[in-house]
Amino acid sequence: MTRDYLSINRDVWDADAGNWVDFAKGHWSLESPKWGTWGNPDEGLNLLPADMKGMDAVELGCGTGYVSYWMTRRGARVTGIDISAAQLATARQLATDHKAAITFIEGNAEATGLPDASFDFAVSEYGASIWCRPDRWLPEAWRLLRPGGRLVFLGNHPLSLICSPFDGSPADRTLHRPYRDMWGADWTEVEFEPTGVCFNLTMSAWMDLFTDIGFHVTKYQELYAPEWALGTRAAIPADWAKDYPVEHVWHLAKPEWRL
Numbered sequence: 001m002t003r004d005y006l007s008i009n010r011d012v013w014d015a016d017a018g019n020w021v022d023f024a025k026g027h028w029s030l031e032s033p034k035w036g037t038w039g040n041p042d043e044g045l046n047l048l049p050a051d052m053k054g055m056d057a058v059e060l061g062c063g064t065g066y067v068s069y070w071m072t073r074r075g076a077r078v079t080g081i082d083i084s085a086a087q088l089a090t091a092r093q094l095a096t097d098h099k100a101a102i103t104f105i106e107g108n109a110e111a112t113g114l115p116d117a118s119f120d121f122a123v124s125e126y127g128a129s130i131w132c133r134p135d136r137w138l139p140e141a142w143r144l145l146r147p148g149g150r151l152v153f154l155g156n157h158p159l160s161l162i163c164s165p166f167d168g169s170p171a172d173r174t175l176h177r178p179y180r181d182m183w184g185a186d187w188t189e190v191e192f193e194p195t196g197v198c199f200n201l202t203m204s205a206w207m208d209l210f211t212d213i214g215f216h217v218t219k220y221q222e223l224y225a226p227e228w229a230l231g232t233r234a235a236i237p238a239d240w241a242k243d244y245p246v247e248h249v250w251h252l253a254k255p256e257w258r259l
Contacts, residue, residue: 005197006108008188009131010083012196013063017086024064028094033070035125036154036247037233038225045221047152047249048123052076055120058144060109060137060153061127065091068102071123079103079119081112082127110136112144119144122151129155130184130198134209142213142254151215151252157222157245160236161185161200168192170235193235210252219251 033042053075059068062080071078095102109128128137162177168190184199225241
């Protein structure tokens with residue numbers, strides 16, 4: 001991938017920001033978090049610590065900031081960073097509306113400029129987790145975390161990508177793309193619903209990268225569409241996502257000591 005994916009993705013999200021305002025308002029108002037494309041309930045997933053009092057937390061690719069707000073409500077001091085000024089404008093307005101003290105920064109999650117070892121917890125839900133290069137944003141997350149800190153990120157399952165046609169039409173039950181050497185996909189010029197450039201890896205490549213950086217995997221989850229789901233969301237039909245994992249969640253820890 002040699003294209004300027006950061007600028008491409010920034011421009012995509014700036015242009016689309018107005019279409020996410022109502023979604024953002026709804027998620028800022030949720031009593032309990034709902035995760036991913038199909039709004040899976042937090043019960044049983046536990047992507048965030050139940051009690052975050054006294055914790056410093058960062059959301060990498062925060063978009064409209066609702067995950068940052070969920071962490072604030074659990075007691076954390078929260079910083080959210082995103083490359084899209086328009087998305088951050090929505091986040092800041094909603095923080096004002098909800099009287100939430102969250103620091104929102106416009107910047108690149110691959111190189112935040114924030115101090116080393118300044119956070120206890122980091123999270124990304126469809127932010128840096130898919131729109132940034134894994135070999136760049138994950139080392140940055142490592143740098144930001146204190147020893148013993150944790151990172152949780154949610155993104156597209158590799159299977160959802162290899163079952164997606166090259167023209168951007170909805171995923172089906174055919175393997176359209178090679179799994180070997182997977183890096184992601186460029187959706188900028190597809191026929192159906194063009195967006196930006198996203199990133200993904202094979203399962204072994206994810207594991208190799210975590211090991212190279214120093215992260216320990218503490219839990220891995222695969223998410224499906226709930227039984228009530230209908231229609232198609234983000235080019236994923238509900239019937240497909242009830243049989244195959246549409247998303248995955250990695251729970252990682254930075255050890256207290258690195259040998």
